[in-house]
Amino acid sequence: MMPNTIKLYDNDAYQTHFCASVLSCELRDKPLDKPQSHLQSQSQCHSPNDGKADSGKPLYDIILDQTLFFPEEGGQNADSGSLNSHPILDVQIKDGLIRHTTDVPFSPGSQVEGQIDWQPRYSNMQQHSGEHILSGLVHARFGYDNVGFHLGIKNVTLDFNGFFTPEQLEQIESLANEAIWKNIAIDAAYLPKEQLDALEYRSKIELTGPVRIVTIPGYDVCACCAPHVKRTGEIGLIKITDAIKYKGGMRISIQCGDRALEDYRMKQQQLSAVSVLLSAKLEAAADAVGRLKDENFALKGQIMALQTALMEQKANAVPADAANLLLFEPRLESGVHKKYVNLLAAKCPGICAVFAGSDREGYRYLIASSSQDVRPLHDRLKKELPAKGGGSKEMVQGSCSASREQVYSLFDSCGIPFTGQAAKDQRP
Numbered sequence: 212m213m214p215n216t217i218k219l220y221d222n223d224a225y226q227t228h229f230c231a232s233v234l235s236c237e238l239r240d241k242p243l244d245k246p247q248s249h250l251q252s253q254s255q256c257h258s259p260n261d262g263k264a265d266s267g268k269p270l271y272d273i274i275l276d277q278t279l280f281f282p283e284e285g286g287q288n289a290d291s292g293s294l295n296s297h298p299i300l301d302v303q304i305k306d307g308l309i310r311h312t313t314d315v316p317f318s319p320g321s322q323v324e325g326q327i328d329w330q331p332r333y334s335n336m337q338q339h340s341g342e343h344i345l346s347g348l349v350h351a352r353f354g355y356d357n358v359g360f361h362l363g364i365k366n367v368t369l370d371f372n373g374f375f376t377p378e379q380l381e382q383i384e385s386l387a388n389e390a391i392w393k394n395i396a397i398d399a400a401y402l403p404k405e406q407l408d409a410l411e412y413r414s415k416i417e418l419t420g421p422v423r424i425v426t427i428p429g430y431d432v433c434a435c436c437a438p439h440v441k442r443t444g445e446i447g448l449i450k451i452t453d454a455i456k457y458k459g460g461m462r463i464s465i466q467c468g469d470r471a472l473e474d475y476r477m478k479q480q481q482l483s484a485v486s487v488l489l490s491a492k493l494e495a496a497a498d499a500v501g502r503l504k505d506e507n508f509a510l511k512g513q514i515m516a517l518q519t520a521l522m523e524q525k526a527n528a529v530p531a532d533a534a535n536l537l538l539f540e541p542r543l544e545s546g547v548h549k550k551y552v553n554l555l556a557a558k559c560p561g562i563c564a565v566f567a568g569s570d571r572e573g574y575r576y577l578i579a580s581s582s583q584d585v586r587p588l589h590d591r592l593k594k595e596l597p598a599k600g601g602g603s604k605e606m607v608q609g610s611c612s613a614s615r616e617q618v619y620s621l622f623d624s625c626g627i628p629f630t631g632q633a634a635k636d637q638r639p
């Protein structure tokens with residue numbers, strides 16, 4: 212039986228280069244659990260279920276005697292990096308053995324040099340240590356457990372079995388950042404059973420065998436297998452970015468360290484752009500957007516009123532002897548569009564069709580009749596234009612990307628003589 216892989220990251224989370232012996236190398240017969248872009252920066256789409264690399268080459272699972280690669284475990288994504296300069300596409304752990312997946316075989320018994328990508332590893336350390344501080348504070352103050360944790364390449368989420376008010380979240384966030392400013396040393400050690408029995412610590416699952424305990428004095432004691440920063444100051448900043456109700460509790464999103472800085476930059480750029488567009492100070496941007504929305508709402512009301520008056524006039528001007536109507540209008544507010552077609556249908560005994568829009572933007576249409584079923588005509592429209600929509604025998608509505616000429620031809624081919632101002636004026 213193969214010995215458990217020695218986890219070099221347990222002793223030194225800051226080392227990035229290591230040497231190891233290859234214990235086994237197996238051709239992989241199943242696909243990776245995750246798209247390869249999850250670990251590699253060059254994001255190609257991975258086709259699942261082929262058991263091959265994006266390059267089309269076969270994949271190999273390598274087991275080493277020792278490794279610095281942290282596998283995907285406890286909700287945290289795996290480290291990225293290389294073995295003898297060949298990229299590692301995934302790292303998984305099962306029964307104490309850490310498997311490194313790559314598209315190059317390595318001979319068992321040979322020596323390899325491993326290199327992990329420091330920037331994403333360090334970022335993970337910042338996020339994970341930040342999570343411990345926050346979860347420890349929550350546990351101590353509210354008694355809630357962290358029942359779910361995800362540390363992906365973009366998002367960090369913590370699920371708690373209880374609810375927080377926005378004020379409570381802000382308070383926890385402040386206390387967590389105080390813990391960072393205190394720059395407390397973080398300790399990680401495997402503890403013997405007799406010590407564990409006497410120790411109060413957070414633990415998500417029932418653990419057997421030696422247990423690694425990560426301690427942030429005054430804030431958290433928790434069983435954990437992941438690399439952490441040496442001192443809380445290295446986390447830099449903890450920011451709660453979202454909180455939603457989730458499975459009878461709450462899911463909190465956080466950003467720490469480099470990711471918090473990146474998030475701040477993005478938000479400042481967005482807010483600066485909004486404030487420039489609105490000629491408002493940053494801190495008054497939301498008020499300015501609110502005013503803009505109110506103005507927009509009022510303008511829409513004015514447009515509706517003007518369009519309604521205009522359509523009423525047009526409906527009045529339709530000749531009393533018009534049998535069927537096919538009319539085109541520029542874009543109409545949907546309420547006005549409906550009102551117009553209803554006015555026409557009340558006046559004209561045949562079929563009334565109003566197409567609103569343009570050849571370039573496409574048309575939204577309403578077809579109504581007070582005397583006949585408009586659906587057979589609509590079926591032809593949908594089939595021949597093409598158009599999409601639906602409705603009742605009295606009225607159908609929908610949209611099409613056909614040109615005005617195509618609409619005329621289609622209506623002509625139905626053998627119904629259409630009249631009406633717009634139709635007459637604008638037909639060739």
Ligand SMILES: [Zn+2]
Pocket residue numbers: 339343433434435436437
């Ligand atoms: Zn942990």
